[in-house]
Amino acid sequence: MFDPLAWIPEQLDLLHAMERRRAIHVRSTQQGATVAWQANQLINFGSNDYLDLAADQRLRDAASQAISADGWGSGASPLITGRGNDQAKLEAELAAFEGTEAALTFSSGFAANAGTIDALTDRGDVILSDEKNHASIIDGTRLSKATVRVYPHRDVDYLENLLKQCGTFRRRLIVTDTLFSMDGTIAPLDELVDLADQYEAILMVDEAHATGVFGEHGHGLCEHYGVEDRVPVRVGTFSKALGGHGGFVVGSQTLIDFLINRSRPYIFSTAAPAANSAAMLAALQIVQQEPQRRERLMESAQFLRGALREQGWSLGDSHSQIIPVIVGTETLAMELSAKLFEQGMLVPGIRPPSVPDGECLLRISLSAGHTRQHLDTLVDAMRELRF
Numbered sequence: 001m002f003d004p005l006a007w008i009p010e011q012l013d014l015l016h017a018m019e020r021r022r023a024i025h026v027r028s029t030q031q032g033a034t035v036a037w038q039a040n041q042l043i044n045f046g047s048n049d050y051l052d053l054a055a056d057q058r059l060r061d062a063a064s065q066a067i068s069a070d071g072w073g074s075g076a077s078p079l080i081t082g083r084g085n086d087q088a089k090l091e092a093e094l095a096a097f098e099g100t101e102a103a104l105t106f107s108s109g110f111a112a113n114a115g116t117i118d119a120l121t122d123r124g125d126v127i128l129s130d131e132k133n134h135a136s137i138i139d140g141t142r143l144s145k146a147t148v149r150v151y152p153h154r155d156v157d158y159l160e161n162l163l164k165q166c167g168t169f170r171r172r173l174i175v176t177d178t179l180f181s182m183d184g185t186i187a188p189l190d191e192l193v194d195l196a197d198q199y200e201a202i203l204m205v206d207e208a209h210a211t212g213v214f215g216e217h218g219h220g221l222c223e224h225y226g227v228e229d230r231v232p233v234r235v236g237t238f239s240k241a242l243g244g245h246g247g248f249v250v251g252s253q254t255l256i257d258f259l260i261n262r263s264r265p266y267i268f269s270t271a272a273p274a275a276n277s278a279a280m281l282a283a284l285q286i287v288q289q290e291p292q293r294r295e296r297l298m299e300s301a302q303f304l305r306g307a308l309r310e311q312g313w314s315l316g317d318s319h320s321q322i323i324p325v326i327v328g329t330e331t332l333a334m335e336l337s338a339k340l341f342e343q344g345m346l347v348p349g350i351r352p353p354s355v356p357d358g359e360c361l362l363r364i365s366l367s368a369g370h371t372r373q374h375l376d377t378l379v380d381a382m383r384e385l386r387f
């Protein structure tokens, strides 16, 4: 009999032969600075739970109360059955936190990026996208019927040349991560806002890894650069430093009204459970009340970068809590990751398609929950692996 999926095992075998077949482990503990995978106790340098909030008691309590009061599911898209009280409160709080007129929550950061790019651009427009942008931005540019031009990582001169050639397009959208997820580098936002002004482009940024971490008040890198008022479209996620789930867009009321009407992942996706909104309200409070979390995170990052650079590892241009150890080949990256795993450390090896061939790396991501002892354990192990 004809098996319509007979081609799949071959594809999987091919991945296996290239040592690129992935499988998912089962985590047997809650998310935190340490985790267990079955019998393996691990110091966790893999998560994006930068402020150590994913398992925080206050988020649990807020979620529990919301479940008791409002139940679990939300029933339909907010356009059909309305947004819940908790979601409305969260969107208002988020707008206040980010200093914008309005905010809109999405089912994921992925949906927020893809759905915003697609809504803002169409045939006749051009999207200018950093080559290291997150997959959700790339997929947004694929969904859009606009022309796409990719510029080299953080290369503002190249971008300016592109902009000079793009005057005939109806609209220009420049889109960039603010903190790049794989190499820990920071976008030149101060220059990007000027370019957007000069060439009449829309600047859209993704603060996924920077919200809660950068800026005096934890608003992100736009705050750090003092350009919050000059970036009209800002995307973020609840799933990283805020320890929860879901994505968001902040900006003018007009922008948000437009997305409610035009962003397909918003319109055709069920609203998040009230419990998630309640937990994220609690997380926003904590970000504002406990700056020591991001201070501690930055201290840890500075310490670790210094120690690893001293050992001679190449860390690229990381200036953040995301520290890539760039080793080049896939074999070496996976070998180092496996050796660290044996010694009780979860440090993912990153390889294609997450990074280009030959630029494989270990991606260390830090949390405010890491102790000095956790960091020392990693530094000692890395020294052994180097020499």
Ligand SMILES: *Cc1c(COP(=O)(O)O)cnc(C)c1O
Pocket (backbone or CB within 6 Å): 108, 109, 110, 111, 113, 134, 136, 177, 181, 206, 208, 209, 237, 238, 239, 245, 246, 247
């Ligand atoms: C993780 C990530 C997203 C997606 O956010 P989710 O809420 O996990 O879907 C978007 N952009 C960047 C840069 C990310 O790293």
